[in-house]
Structures are given as structure tokens and as C-alpha cells.
Amino acid sequence: MIQLYGVPMSRALRSIWAIEEVGVEYELVPTNFLEDSKQSEYLEINPNGRIPTLVDGDVTLFESMAINLYLARKYDGGLQPKSPDDEARAVQWSFWGMSEIEPPLMDMVRHKVMLPEAQRDADTVKAAEAAIQKPLRVLDDALAERPFLLGDAFTIADLNVASVLSMAQFVGFDFSSFAKVQRWYDAGTSRPAFARARSR
């Protein structure tokens, strides 16, 4: 059986969501990111000492976006884009989410929640809130013509970007002024698989 290492209150939520969507049987191996992910047995499957990690037979993968693209390609569940062109667009949006959306959101998470209060820096939060406006505008414009990133159907492109953006919930970051982003995000995160993933 497929094994997914991680816990929902982390970036592993992205891959728990994807595996819940594709509907294959799997075992969630509870692995926290402070201690469990630093144990020598775990480091053998993920030398980065981070979560998530997926083990599916001979395939061992780290990096949430790579895991999710693999799950969609292999098990589909309706997530896999239907043409090579759209598959490339899904890869594009996944890389984009990680390089444009995650860094400012992580600055907010660190400086509003994770760091000890004395180390939190309000200016870093302000800069991150400013920096994320541009990619949110790009996303909003991309959603002007179609309900989902690749067209009429929810795919792995949507799941990957929405799951990165979902870190906003931990810091109360409000992006409702980007109405199309908000509508699209609500459509994605109201899917039953997302609720199941959060409650694992």
C-alpha cells in the first residue's frame, strides 16, 4: 500500500489532499517536522528531513508538488490534465505557486505565528503582504476567462496552487479583494477530499 509521511498541519496537507482526491488506498504515517522527520530511518527516505514523503512501491518521492503531479499522472482521479499542453501548464502553475506565492506566505507564517515573539518582525510581514499582491493579480487575471486554471474542470494545477495558498488561513491573510481568486479558492477547498485531508 502507498505510504504518505507527514501530518495535516504542514505542507503535507497538499499531498494528503491530492491522495484523497485520486482515491487510492494509502497509509498516512504520522510524521511531524520537528523530531520525526530528523530520525535516521526517515532520513533514508527523505534526506532533507522534511515532510511530506511518498512511498509507492519502488517510487520514493519528496517535494509536495512533485508528489502531487505524480499522483495525478498515475492515478488520475479526474485531476490529470487531458493533453500534454495542459500537463505542461499544470507544471508551470505548480512551479509558480512555489516560487511566487509560497515565499511571501511563509514570511507571514514565520513572522506572525512560528517564530518566538521577540524574533517576529512587522516590517517583514508588511513587505510580504505587499509582495504577494502581484502574483495574486496574475492569478485573478488567469481566472477571468475560466473557472479553473486549465479550463472548466478542477485539476492538479488548481489543487497545487490552492494548497500552497491555503497557508493563508494560518495567518488570517485576506485575499477576498481578488474576487476571482477567492471564488476559485472556495470552490477548490469546499471539495470533500480537502475536508477529509484536513481531518486526517
Ligand SMILES: N[C@@H](CCC(=O)N[C@@H](CS)C(=O)NCC(=O)O)C(=O)O
Ligand atoms: N518544498 C518542500 C518543503 C517541505 C517542508 O519544508 N516541510 C516542512 C513542514 S511544513 C518541514 O518538514 N520542515 C522541517 C524542517 O525544515 O526541518 C515541499 O513542498 O514538500
